Amino acid sequence: MGDISFGKMSQMFNKIKPFLAMFSLQFGYAGMYIITMVSFKHGMSHYILSVYRHVVATIVIAPFAIILERKIRPKMTLPIFLRIVVLGFLEPVLDQNLYNLGMKYTSTTYASAFVNLLPAITFIMALAFRLETVNIRKMHSLAKVIGTVITVSGAMVMTLYKGPIMNFIKGGGASHHSASSEASTQHWVSGTLMLIGSCCGWSSFFILQSFTLKKYPAELSLTAWICFMGIIEGSIVSLIMERDMSVWMIGFDSRLLACVYSGIVCSGMAYYVQGIVIRERGPVFVTSFSPLCMIITAALGSIILAEQIHLGSIIGAILIVFGLYTVVWGKSKDKKSPKEDLVNEKGGLTLELPIKDTSIKSINFDSNTTIDQVNVPADQILKLKAGPGILTHQ
Structure with a gap:
């Protein structure tokens, strides 16, 4: 009797593991957004942050990959290596730099809300690569299209309409003047375009990662390779964009904390956990938890950074979340029972x-x-x- 109960509990835990993993990652990402923004205000370059972040991730992940996957690690081939090179550019270089720059031009709340575009962009890319099919006669297929349109509409609302400031949490009066003057100089349109480009890079990363894992089914080793290539490619970009070598110097402050935290939690652990979940549930499932991160980031941003939340951001975020879960619902209905025709x-x-x-x-x-x-x-x-x-x- 005890064995049966233990077996049922084990099966239940296996079912909820992907949910728990992605739920925990959202808290990790929310913390990264706040710590990263603080480091930027202390003079941290987002190009240098991206490089140091993956230096930390490589140091942490590589030993585990070498030891734990020495027997199951496939042979490295040229096609796999070229895919890793592209993966090392899409997320560590393109996505992170565009996202951090877009966040500097807008706010952490606004940027985290834009991450909700990921499932819609991933779905559109999957259609382009014929990884997804749409049959408008089927309700779930139609839901995926409608959800994508609603999600993109929400992003447009956030871009084109700011509206009045919504003060949910009081106590930020001391920094009201500085926040207002900062908001007046923010480049919301250019920042939004960078955030959209960031989401496109991240979606491309998820799709290519799912293909690569089929040829190279060693999550830790693939994570270590991606982080290592991120160091090389990110360093090249940083040397081109940052001519002042003093930006490479960091002390024991928020800048070092941002590098260590984002490297361990949001590069090393995140790539590995996402790789496992992608193999089991697919890339759309991985991106379906981003609204939780937006809510956490908005709360932390208002309390810690005294950020102002505009009505347009709230309306757009609601539309994005509604469209997002419409897409996820339609995607979940794609899996039919083996007994169905x-x-x-x-x-x-x-x-x-x-x-x-x-x-x-x-x-x-x-x-x-x-x-x-x-x-x-x-x-x-x-x-x-x-x-x-x-x-x-x-």
Whole structure:
């Protein structure tokens, strides 16, 4: 009896592990946004932060990758290495620098709200690469399209409409003047464009990471490689953009804390955890928890940084969250039960069936033969292709 209860608890824990992992990461990201903004106000360069962040992540992750995955790590090939080079540019260099610069031009609350565009942009890219299909006759497919449109509309509202300041938390009066003068010099449109570019880079990173893990199924090793390539590529970009070598010098202050915290939590741990969850649930699932991060960041930003929240940001964030979960709901309905009939784009049937003899590669039958007349057990799978009356071994 105890074994049965333990088994059920184990199965339940395995089901909720992806949710717990992504839920915890959002708190990590929210803390990073606040600490990063504080370091920027103390003169930290976002180019240098990106490099040091991945130096820390590589030092932390590489030993675990070398020891724990020495037996399962696949052989490195040129195609895999080229993918890692691109991954090292998309997130460590392109996404982080555009995001940090966009956050400096706007605010942590505004920037974290824009992360909610990730599922919609990921969905659009998946359509472009034919990783997603849309059938407007299906409710869940239509929901994905409508949700994407609503999400993009919310982003447009945040960009074009600021509205009055909403004071949810009092006590920021001491910094009101400085906050107002800072807001007057912020480049909201250019900052928004950088945040959109950041989301595109991050979505591309998730999609390419899911492909790479199929060829290189070693999450720790892949994480270490991505962080290492982020150091090299980020250093090249930093040397081009930052001519003053003094920016590389940091002390024991918020700048060092930002490098260590973001390196361990948001690069090393995040890449690894996201890689595992992506293999199990897909990239859209990983990005569906960003609204929680927005709420946490907004609360911390108002308390710690005395940031002002505008009505336009609230309306846009609500639209983004609503559109986001519409997309996620539609995406969740894509997974059908194995017993259901799937109709492909050409109108042919796709049925999953078990077969009795493992040596059987195909079964030919006419259109009058029913599925029930095929004698098959439950240990093998056959899939009925769109071709005329051919069962092909899966």
